[in-house]
Amino acid sequence: MNALPIWLDVLIAVLIVIGAGFALIGSFGLAKLSDFLKRVHGPTKASTLGVGCVLIASAAYFTAGALSRGEGASVHELMITLFVFLTAPVSAHLLVKAALKLDPTMRPPAPPDDRGQRRSESRPS
Amino acid sequence: MTVLALVLPFAIGAFGVALLLAAYRLLRGPTLPDRILGLDTLYINTMALLVLLGIRFDTALYFEAALVIAMLGFVSTVVLSKFLLRGDIVE
Numbered sequence: 001m002n003a004l005p006i007w008l009d010v011l012i013a014v015l016i017v018i019g020a021g022f023a024l025i026g027s028f029g030l031a032k033l034s035d036f037l038k039r040v041h042g043p044t045k046a047s048t049l050g051v052g053c054v055l056i057a058s059a060a061y062f063t064a065g066a067l068s069r070g071e072g073a074s075v076h077e078l079m080i081t082l083f084v085f086l087t088a089p090v091s092a093h094l095l096v097k098a099a100l101k102l103d104p105t106m107r108p109p110a111p112p113d114d115r116g117q118r119r120s121e122s123r124p125s
Numbered sequence: 126m127t128v129l130a131l132v133l134p135f136a137i138g139a140f141g142v143a144l145l146l147a148a149y150r151l152l153r154g155p156t157l158p159d160r161i162l163g164l165d166t167l168y169i170n171t172m173a174l175l176v177l178l179g180i181r182f183d184t185a186l187y188f189e190a191a192l193v194i195a196m197l198g199f200v201s202t203v204v205l206s207k208f209l210l211r212g213d214i215v216e
Contacts, residue, residue, distance in 0.1 A: 013132040020136035027143035030150050043166040054173045087199040094206035099158035
């Protein structure tokens with residue numbers, strides 16, 4: 001490894017620790033929670049925040065290495081970051097749609113309206 | 126010994142445990158969307174693990190693998206979800 005300035009070293013280490021913690025907690029929630037709609041929560045947060053932190057840390061590391069060699073900044077990790085941020089909500093949305101199609105009874109009841117009364121059940125087919 | 130070199134093995138271990146938990150949900154999951162969600166988590170964590178290995182070995186080679194995994198994983202998740210939604214992929 002090339003020598004980094006100490007503040008950048010600590011910054012990258014903190015970003016990696018945050019990212020690994022988010023990924024671990026997200027996967028633990030995926031394995032532990034009881035219902036599919038609860039289980040979706042964990043990995044979606046982990047995939048945006050945890051993987052995003054790790055990718056930004058990698059971009060900072062390789063950018064520092066390239067700048068010390070007198071080359072340009074290394075931004076191609078930001079490409080994966082952008083891609084993951086765009087695609088993770090789409091795949092989670094499609095997964096929930098598929099789950100609700102397979103088991104419509106899983107849909108939670110609608111919250112009560114302003115007067116505290118139950119809404120009439122107008123469930124789309 | 127820098128802080129980064131001290132932290133990296135623990136982060137890689139944490140991602141390994143996260144992969145095991147996702148694989149548990151992939152193998153065990155009671156419904157099909159659970160298994161697809163486990164696969165989704167598995168590939169995203171694998172991608173981050175490859176990026177960490179790229180920092181660890183100080184090489185940019187693993188970046189291309191991470192990019193390919195990201196794109197193919199997204200496509201596979203979308204296709205599997207569409208298959209569950211419609212019962213068919215090509216409409």
